[in-house]
Amino acid sequence: MGQSKPHRPIAIVVEDDDIQREMLALLLKERNFEVLQCEDAETAALALKAKHPTLMVTDFNLAGKMDGVDLAHFARQQNADVRIIVISGRPLPRPLPPGAKFLTKPVYPTALLAEAAR
Known part of the structure; x- marks a missing residue:
């Protein structure tokens, strides 16, 4: 029998x-996330449906x-x-969904990792 790999949380970066x-x-990879990279919201929407990530980080x-708020x-x-x-880098034009976090650019690695770990 083969050994199963430990489960790694999935993150999507858009x-x-x-x-x-x-x-x-x-x-995020340094924090043991399996990371899926997407360059647009439509691709990210497909990944959200298929992979069920624990974390999504998106630009606005x-x-x-879709923009980042729509995707959120x-x-x-x-x-x-x-x-x-x-x-x-600018204030968001409309509210995020409950529980979503907003970080301003430039994003400091420690701030991002602190939010990712919550």
Whole structure:
């Protein structure tokens, strides 16, 4: 019989800037998350349905029809327990779903990891 691998929590990182997305993913991988990277909200919506992550980190400004706030509401509808972090350099134009957190850019790694660990 084979040994089963320990369960790693899944995180989705949604960011259209490749460098920012890779940096966020690397931080979470160092904290033992399995990270799925998405460059737009539509791809992230598919990943949310298929993978049932414990954490989603998204930028507010995204390519496509949904922005980060729309995606946060979609994620909350899919999974009431998913931790959601929305990042932006500006104030958000409308409220996030209950329990979602907002971090301003530049995002400090310690602040992101503290929210991810909650």
